[in-house]
Amino acid sequence: QLQLQESGPGLVKPSETLSLTCTVSGGSISSAYYYWGWIRQTPGKGLEWIGSIYSSGTTYYNSSLKSRVTISVDTSENQFSLKLSSVTAADTGLYYCARHDRQYGSGTYFSYWGQGTLVTVSS
Amino acid sequence: DIVMTQSPDSLAVSLGERATINCRSSQSVLHSSNNKNYLAWYQHKPGQPPKLLIYWASTRESGVPDRFSGSGSGTDFTLTISSLQAEDVAVYYCQQYYSPPHNFGQGTKLEIK
Numbered sequence: 683q684l685q686l687q688e689s690g691p692g693l694v695k696p697s698e699t700l701s702l703t704c705t706v707s708g709g710s711i712s713s714a715y716y717y718w719g720w721i722r723q724t725p726g727k728g729l730e731w732i733g734s735i736y737s738s739g740t741t742y743y744n745s746s747l748k749s750r751v752t753i754s755v756d757t758s759e760n761q762f763s764l765k766l767s768s769v770t771a772a773d774t775g776l777y778y779c780a781r782h783d784r785q786y787g788s789g790t791y792f793s794y795w796g797q798g799t800l801v802t803v804s805s
Numbered sequence: 806d807i808v809m810t811q812s813p814d815s816l817a818v819s820l821g822e823r824a825t826i827n828c829r830s831s832q833s834v835l836h837s838s839n840n841k842n843y844l845a846w847y848q849h850k851p852g853q854p855p856k857l858l859i860y861w862a863s864t865r866e867s868g869v870p871d872r873f874s875g876s877g878s879g880t881d882f883t884l885t886i887s888s889l890q891a892e893d894v895a896v897y898y899c900q901q902y903y904s905p906p907h908n909f910g911q912g913t914k915l916e917i918k
Contacts, residue, residue, distance in 0.1 A: 719907075728898075728909060728910075728911050728912055729849075729855070729898055729900075729909040729912070730909070731905075731906050731907040731908065731909070742905055743905075744905065744906040745806070745905075745906060746906070778854055778855075780854075782902075786836075786838070786839060786841075788902070789902065789907070790843065790845075790860065790902045791845035791857055791860040791900070791902055792845070792847075792855070792857060792900075793857050793860075793866070795854035795855055795856075796854060797853075797854055798854055
């Protein structure tokens with residue numbers, strides 16, 4: 683059974699960088715059939731897709747966050763990571779990692795999700 | 806960006822009755838190359854991650870009860886729960902994956918009347 687688990691600090695200071703890791707178990711992150719993504723739920727914007735990565739390292743990001751986001755993959759550890767720089771209180775929320783199926787050459791629906799991790803931006 | 810708008814924002818339905826949630830996209834999510842609608846529906850309960858219910862607008866995910874169905878094409882879509890059960894209380898989201906950003910609707914909160 684595929685499982686995804688987010689990890690990282692629950693409290694980040696304003697203007698600093700939020701860093702989260704998603705560890706995948708029960709399946710290989712190197713599979714050709716999937717992209718791996720980050721989604722967040724904030725009070726102000728509901729569910730918001732942040733960006734996704736393929737095992738080759740190819741990434742694509744939400745343009746609204748692109749200047750602040752970096753997603754990377756470590757296939758040896760079966761993990762992928764999120765870095766969001768220059769955070770503000772508006773970045774406070776529940777952050778999920780998820781797998782989305784790769785079909786017709788692109789990422790599609792999110793079929794597996796981690797439980798989510800709460801990140802609070804506060805001094 | 807494709808904007809997803811759901812209606813209503815909240816809905817109260819009696820047990821055993823039909824629940825209908827609508828989703829409209831600001832542009833068509835029907836891909837001409839494969840005639841597929843790039844739209845999914847999720848169920849989100851408190852303390853749990855969202856759960857995929859429907860993809861390609863009308864394909865039910867494995868294990869999802871058949872009282873859940875999706876319909877529609879182009880820009881207008883519907884999630885129908887044919888006979889509401891107590892465990893269906895949740896927030897429901899539509900999401901387009903036609904083009905990034907993969908936007909979600911604002912959610913519809915479903916309650917028991």
